[in-house]
Amino acid sequence: MAVLNNIEALNQSLMQMMETDDTIIVFGEDSGFEGGVFRVTKGLQEKFGKERCFDTPLTEAGIVGSGIGMAITGLKPVAEIQFQGFVFPAMNQIMIHAARMRNRSRGRFTVPMVIRMPYGGAVRALEHHSESIEALFAHIPGLKVVIPSNPYDTKGLMISAIKDPDPVIFLEPKRLYRAFKQEIPDEIYEVPIGKARVLQEGEDITVVAWGAMIPECQKAITMLKENNVSVDLIDLRTISPIDKETISQSVKKTGRFLVVHEAVKSFGAGAELISIVNEKAFLSLEAPPSRLTGFDVTVPLAKGEHHFIVNPEKIKNKIMELINF
Amino acid sequence: MAVLNNIEALNQSLMQMMETDDTIIVFGEDSGFEGGVFRVTKGLQEKFGKERCFDTPLTEAGIVGSGIGMAITGLKPVAEIQFQGFVFPAMNQIMIHAARMRNRSRGRFTVPMVIRMPYGGAVRALEHHSESIEALFAHIPGLKVVIPSNPYDTKGLMISAIKDPDPVIFLEPKRLYRAFKQEIPDEIYEVPIGKARVLQEGEDITVVAWGAMIPECQKAITMLKENNVSVDLIDLRTISPIDKETISQSVKKTGRFLVVHEAVKSFGAGAELISIVNEKAFLSLEAPPSRLTGFDVTVPLAKGEHHFIVNPEKIKNKIMELINF
Amino acid sequence: EKSEKPSLRKKVLATPVARKMAKDLGVDITLVKGSGTMGRVMKEDIKNFHSSDNKKK
Amino acid sequence: MLTEIYDPLKGEMFQVMDQTGTIVNKDYMPEISDELILKMYRTMMLSRTQDEKSLQYQRQGRMLTFAPSMGQEGVQVASAAAIEKTDWVSSAFRENATWLWLGQPMENLFLYWIGSEEGSRIPEDVNLLPIAVPIGTQCNHAVGIGMSIKFRKQNSVVLAYIGDGGTSEGEFYEAINYAGAMNTPNIFIIQNNQFAISTPRSLQTKAKTLAQKGVAAGIPCIQVDGNDIFAVYAAVKEAVERGRNGEGPTLIEAVTYRIGPHTTADDPTIYRTDEYHQEMLKTDPIIRTKNYMIEKGIWDDEKETSLKEELENLVEETFKKIEQTPDTSLEDIFKYTYAEMTENLKEQYEEYKAFLQRRDK
């Protein structure tokens, strides 16, 4: 067992998987020689050579498009998009090829590829470095979308993503990259894609969140002890496909539901979760299933970002509102 | 008053607006000489010259990106993307520039641009010619998203879109292009963006739909007369920003809610509407607010598309399910 | 079929849970006077209605 | 090196056989057996027959919208003939003669154009990607396959096709540049058929040739007469050798002409004059090849007539068979989104199946 942060967990999972499977190829802008702008791929080129870990030219469409070609011919590409805000030039390849190749070719060609990207805000960054657009990917059939919140899940989910026979969008909350460390197993292990995790059990309300919102929810829950409110906190971990069962079981128990996310509100992942709760647990509802999210604006630059960010105080307030509904 | 189909209504609105405002520029792949693959821009080049209506090279990023540059410098671009399935190369420009220029520059630069695209399925088309991805655009702050369902609205909304000071994504249900004709005013008139329209009033359930789903809902409603069920049918017309008021008023009256859309189910616009209903009319709900949509798969080619398409029979069935809940 | 619908289209404000409770207890929720904000029918209201109804019998 | 001899920047186009079928450039006539020429001709004719019949079927409402390859069979067959079974092909949507040559069954081609994904189920032994409708995207797939080949130290190459219009898309350029930077065994063939739907080649770019776009990527490039099977064959062979020798990618512009409409939904008379069209018909690669073969004494009218009859029958039989294909099953709609159906999809599938069963009772 080693004590690692999220960056180190990513690095370890890549390192170990590349050791066991020499069809895994890691690449992206600056991913090779210097190991990526966040050092997630540090040491991989040194260890596995330039053929298995390399710097690409500045071409997101090329990175994903070539990854598709590699995957079709039996390699396992793990491609890095430097920031999620720069994935748009590759949207065409992701949404109309990676997601569809299996269906289009009736299973003859598949794209077992991982597309990693630093995700989310609250790091006082420049424009295009703070968005959360998981909902865009999740709307596309054929893609899986994963967002870990801690080093244990990060390693386990990355390993699952690499082993997954379909394309996985792997979103890494950059706010959590080095935020804390955790003791995690040294060996290869999997955290299943598509399974949420109940982080703590409670009676009064179900709260679903993911990524960097998890620690914020935990802080809010601690604050809520004095109000005598107990919370079922669920780390969704996989945005698509959603673990409807875990969520609906919880809501049937608590009767109240809140989803917390960083992304803007409208047409976000929160809306899908609310709809699922309506479909699966309507008759248990004691209050409107609700969401607490970013505002429907472009993420503000640093001097205004604090308004936008969901924090424990906002979460506590919203939970109390629902408890008192 | 002339009797026009949707194509003719579009053509007339462009023609008339170009006459009154010589900063309006129309362009896209094949939009000039031949007037577009659907002939929406037919006759414009002949009438207004190659400077105001022209063919572009095959570059969606160029079309939208150059449109942004034109708009910033005072022109009013009406750009055509040949099919919505081919908009992805322009996503970068649409989502990270058109949508944000006003906010980024604190109002110094704005993008009063219309981006038109044929939208939706059920026309037995090739791959990438049948999708409905309004939810992707609607999730992006700074964009407006419009989908008309009849020639009257088509003309009025196009005129409003051109006059709108912000970028408008104008989605044209290709299944309705020539499906029927309607008598519409000869003169320039506006249909406001952001306002839904109650097409017919009823007591038992609220049904919200848009585009090509409207005629399907109307057929279903006719079938439902024998079941003695009366429906409030709302044509949403604008996907973003949504007219929450009209919808919540209706649901408060009926207590039941169904949204019908062509797009795939998960993370679609239906989820947003269900969330709005929960926020605005929770205590009136007598059944779970629900959605009837495409399946979460790539739209099948013609030989399988009938499974995917929402039809009056499916709508009727779903409505009865909710009535009997 | 449609005959199952609550009587006379009278609309009440209530949570889904309260509605279910009414249904389970055989209470016509439209007859219950709500004590909540804007006349919302609370679970207590249904319980009270039900027990007084039972007493009457 | 042909790419050094014929400089697109000087407006030089590589041609071996002229419009009449005469060899005008003997030095560069590739070594090519009569048997291979006859096979090429047969495939060109097969593709042409299929297109002609398909146009009829489409008019009769028996086929959906489709994109004919008529006029471009020369570049398609000759380029495909220059590679091996172990090489790969990533094409766009108008490469019918290539597909036939590679062994994609005509059954599949018809299936695709009547609206079945089964048409894109490429046989296991055919190294061909499915039709890529979104312009330009297929080029980066080819680069990735090139990287796979290089990584595995295989000896294969990858052919990718794109249209003249397609060269205006960023992805085309990204792919040729990326392939150059990675030195992958890629061959990019621009089928310059003069039009992108209604938009003439001249509106796509100020560049005098499309071949010269290779200069931007620093890779060898050449313009060839795309209706001259010998020139195409020779140029592609050279590029293939370059690829196999680890010398990286090549860009080839093949000048050709789209005889038919863009697709059956298109009316080319709007944007092409009859005069121009008649003039361009003279460049038809099939006529030219036939003339060459007749001149060489390996072909005659009789053979032509019997081939035509044979191919017409073949196409008709195949289409009739395919036409009977039942609609796509509900299960098949759901089955291929992921390796395993998700709970969500199972739910949608079961729910709809139940609805259908209720309804049909």
Add this chain to the structure above:
Amino acid sequence: MLTEIYDPLKGEMFQVMDQTGTIVNKDYMPEISDELILKMYRTMMLSRTQDEKSLQYQRQGRMLTFAPSMGQEGVQVASAAAIEKTDWVSSAFRENATWLWLGQPMENLFLYWIGSEEGSRIPEDVNLLPIAVPIGTQCNHAVGIGMSIKFRKQNSVVLAYIGDGGTSEGEFYEAINYAGAMNTPNIFIIQNNQFAISTPRSLQTKAKTLAQKGVAAGIPCIQVDGNDIFAVYAAVKEAVERGRNGEGPTLIEAVTYRIGPHTTADDPTIYRTDEYHQEMLKTDPIIRTKNYMIEKGIWDDEKETSLKEELENLVEETFKKIEQTPDTSLEDIFKYTYAEMTENLKEQYEEYKAFLQRRDK
């Protein structure tokens, strides 16, 4: 025509003044007043001073991540000096000297890098687009502006900047090709500073020069010594004339060097050896220009010292003022998404305002 004389395909780079500040190419020395040279030098120095101070401020935690322009002031100032107030500029994110020259107030520049959108509120009389972070995207905006200018029969041109890394993005190519096809008055300047973050120029493309990428678009192109203000000025002037004369776009590769880190988040010692760095420092455009001016007798140590002092004070004063800027108001977060706040946004705004008020009571 410089673009005809200096052929990037032959490896020819246009230079007027060598590394020592000596004019080595008198024939092409542009007509340029001492006053203008002094003004250029001042702006280069101002930008350099601002960058140096900013690096300090950033280390002190008083500024956020920012991208210094050090080493590239020559190409930036000389290109901006070659256009008029009525022309337009669309830049990326590392054009500080250009921005200063054009009249974007240093206040705004600092505001941007301390995290305020107010920094991108370009003054009404400055024809400059805000910083475009997503690589390559700014080029198509420039094409659109070029189309506006053409449409209105104005006499202006548009300058767009992009980096060496940026030339691998499809949008860069789409823009130059589109501009060529539309014959717009665009000038594209590639600032080849040898790196895209850690990725060296050599990994971006097999093309020997970046200038030659213009061949793909069929437009004139030239490689210039980007640290030679006279070469840059002359090449841009020529391109400007071309644009104003309706002869279409030009592509200019300016060879330069990024002295500092990519941004303050970057550590260039990982991927650049000190030896290489020291060697490249010798190409510094500021030193070179100074040498030229001293040689010409229009500059001396005294002037240098007093200029330095003046600029340091100016930068410090400006930053101190800006540092006091309060946080962005809640209203400003919502106000600029659309011309008018939608009902939805009003709701979110009011709800949050109410929450804050409750909380602060």
